[in-house]
Amino acid sequence: MTDREIEQRLASTVEMVTPDVLDGIMAACGAQPEAQVTPISSAKKRSLFPRIAAVAAMLVLIVAASFALGRFTAGGSVASIVSLDVNPSIELRLDDKAIVLGATAMNPDAQEVLEGIPLEGAHVNTAVSAVIGSLLSHGYIDELANSILISVEDSDAARGERLSAEITQDINETLAAASVNASILSQYISGAEVDSLSQEYGISHGKAALINEILEANPTYSFAELSALSVNDLNLILSNPKNSVDGVTSTGSASSGAYIGTEAALAASIADAGLTADQLSKIEVEFDFDNGLMVYDVEFDYGRTEYEYKIDALTAAIVERPYFTGNQVETPAPSGGVDGDIGYEAARDIALNHAGFAAGDVRELEVEADYDDGRLEYSVEFKSGYMEYEYEIDGTTGAIIEYDVDYD
Amino acid sequence: MLTFTAPDEAYAPQDLDGLIRLIAAGNREALAELYTRTRSGVYGFALSIAKSAHDAEDVLQETYIRVWSSASSYTAKGTPMAWLLAIAKNLALMKLRARGKSQELEPEEWAAIAVPDSASNVHDRHLLEAALAILSDEERQIIMLHAVAGVKHREISSLLDMPLATVLSKYHRALKKLRTYLEGADAND
Numbered sequence: 001m002t003d004r005e006i007e008q009r010l011a012s013t014v015e016m017v018t019p020d021v022l023d024g025i026m027a028a029c030g031a032q033p034e035a036q037v038t039p040i041s042s043a044k045k046r047s048l049f050p051r052i053a054a055v056a057a058m059l060v061l062i063v064a065a066s067f068a069l070g071r072f073t074a075g076g077s078v079a080s081i082v083s084l085d086v087n088p089s090i091e092l093r094l095d096d097k098a099i100v101l102g103a104t105a106m107n108p109d110a111q112e113v114l115e116g117i118p119l120e121g122a123h124v125n126t127a128v129s130a131v132i133g134s135l136l137s138h139g140y141i142d143e144l145a146n147s148i149l150i151s152v153e154d155s156d157a158a159r160g161e162r163l164s165a166e167i168t169q170d171i172n173e174t175l176a177a178a179s180v181n182a183s184i185l186s187q188y189i190s191g192a193e194v195d196s197l198s199q200e201y202g203i204s205h206g207k208a209a210l211i212n213e214i215l216e217a218n219p220t221y222s223f224a225e226l227s228a229l230s231v232n233d234l235n236l237i238l239s240n241p242k243n244s245v246d247g248v249t250s251t252g253s254a255s256s257g258a259y260i261g262t263e264a265a266l267a268a269s270i271a272d273a274g275l276t277a278d279q280l281s282k283i284e285v286e287f288d289f290d291n292g293l294m295v296y297d298v299e300f301d302y303g304r305t306e307y308e309y310k311i312d313a314l315t316a317a318i319v320e321r322p323y324f325t326g327n328q329v330e331t332p333a334p335s336g337g338v339d340g341d342i343g344y345e346a347a348r349d350i351a352l353n354h355a356g357f358a359a360g361d362v363r364e365l366e367v368e369a370d371y372d373d374g375r376l377e378y379s380v381e382f383k384s385g386y387m388e389y390e391y392e393i394d395g396t397t398g399a400i401i402e403y404d405v406d407y408d
Numbered sequence: 409m410l411t412f413t414a415p416d417e418a419y420a421p422q423d424l425d426g427l428i429r430l431i432a433a434g435n436r437e438a439l440a441e442l443y444t445r446t447r448s449g450v451y452g453f454a455l456s457i458a459k460s461a462h463d464a465e466d467v468l469q470e471t472y473i474r475v476w477s478s479a480s481s482y483t484a485k486g487t488p489m490a491w492l493l494a495i496a497k498n499l500a501l502m503k504l505r506a507r508g509k510s511q512e513l514e515p516e517e518w519a520a521i522a523v524p525d526s527a528s529n530v531h532d533r534h535l536l537e538a539a540l541a542i543l544s545d546e547e548r549q550i551i552m553l554h555a556v557a558g559v560k561h562r563e564i565s566s567l568l569d570m571p572l573a574t575v576l577s578k579y580h581r582a583l584k585k586l587r588t589y590l591e592g593a594d595a596n597d
């Protein structure tokens with residue numbers, strides 16, 4: 001039995017056993033995507049019917065608010081809940097005059113911050129200023145991590161949004177007086193919608209809602225991974241244009257002082273590529289999150305060749321490097337210099353010779369170096385006619401470890 | 409003789425890009441078409457991670473619901489299939505986490521959950537049972553991604569965060585295991 005036959009039989013069998021869930025999908029996707037918006041993102045992009053979407057969002061809001069009403073009125077007078085997330089996570093419950101009825105430390109760090117601060121009976125402005133002062137004095141807001149997430153839950157949307165804007169302004173003023181350039185993320189949320197996620201991951205309603213927003217923009221991240229990040233790291237991820245969200249207002253810039261910086265990330269990339277900065281165009285460096293690591297996405301063009309790197313934001317290690325196309329004459333050989341390394345060109349030629357082609361006979365030729373169990377190996381891929389060829393070449397001896405020919 | 413659609417034909421990236429653009433504009437037919445063309449790849453991959461037919465079915469459904477709600481933010485970086493599978497991967501991992509364990513199932517358990525008797529002939533059943541039961545987690549995911557979802561080894565390397573050479577080694581090791589298993593199963597028929 002050939003490899004191809006095994007692959008085909010497996011594909012056919014999975015096709016046969018795949019359940020048909022189309023009806024369920026279509027039922028869940030019954031209207032425009034905008035109709036599914038949560039209250040924290042009332043202005044969605046790309047709506048074909050913005051008015052309908054806005055009305056739908058408002059209805060969702062009203063329903064969510066009515067569900068949440070029990071919580072707001074349970075104590076007799078809680079009108080709003082304001083959460084502050086840095087790493088310490090603090091919840092303030094307010095009456096309809098914005099007077100603090102109670103404060104809760106949502107994690108152990110927050111207990112330390114709230115210790116000895118009488119907040120009950122204070123106006124929210126005073127209370128927030130006191131909490132920010134304590135966060136500063138305990139070293140939770142500094143030049144390395146300057147992001148604060150303000151989340152407001154309120155059954156009255158207008159009051160909630162007004163409160164959110166006022167608190168943001170207060171915090172900006174407090175921090176400006178302390179000469180700290182803070183970045184404040186503020187959002188109006190429905191706590192009821194994220195309550196189960198918040199409990200499952202042990203994070204605040206506000207952080208859960210923020211992560212949901214990011215996932216909506218970029219579903220390739222996972223909730224579990226993002227829940228482990230600080231608000232500052234989430235803010236850095238939000239600074240990447242591909243992760244822009246609608247339901248969160250942002251002021252200032254998240255501090256990247258804890259990381260190597262865009263210049264160093266670019267330098268690491270161009271050094272690996274064997275190029276110099278003056279040879280490049282279309283340089284873009286953005287924060288991203290990749291398999292548990294904060295990384296810089298580095299992109300630049302060298303001639304007609306586009307390079308994409310991912311650089312560990314803490315260590316400058318190369319997490320991902322581009323696939324070099326062997327038949328692109330503009331692509332220089334990457335810096336190697338390792339004794340016993342046959343090099344990209346030799347690996348390419350070994351594969352081409354084995355397949356019986358010259359470099360000009362094939363297309364989409366790609367050569368990549370990898371370490372497998374500490375051993376340098378080159379992967380060579382190319383296409384010719386309707387066939388795709390994949391080779392694995394020992395990077396030290398030039399021996400062909402494995403090869404595969406498949407229909408393109 | 410089984411009819412077979414080559415994965416590469418089924419998942420022509422440029423066409424899927426177009427479908428996702430239509431979905432972003434609210435076209436339900438495009439969502440149904442995307443589902444029809446990619447569902448077995450998504451299901452196979454979800455099954456290889458979640459190790460539960462029930463969870464894989466949920467992941468299958470939720471993946472396309474996510475696609476519907478986030479198609480407008482899709483950027484054509486990598487292939488659309490890789491994007492779909494990245495969503496499915498995260499959902500499947502969340503299922504595993506919610507279950508609180510990722511225990512290996514016994515071969516007979518795989519057989520019971522994965523392949524109803526009427527679904528295929530005995531040889532194909534053997535093959536899927538083997539793919540699910542005798543392969544390691546990584547081998548199972550790689551073989552489902554390449555053979556069923558039609559994903560290139562290079563994209564698998566990115567999706568699973570694994571060096572390409574490792575993906576290739578594991579893929580060929582998995583094929584060898586399956587061939588050995590099938591030859592043994594055929595001999596016993």
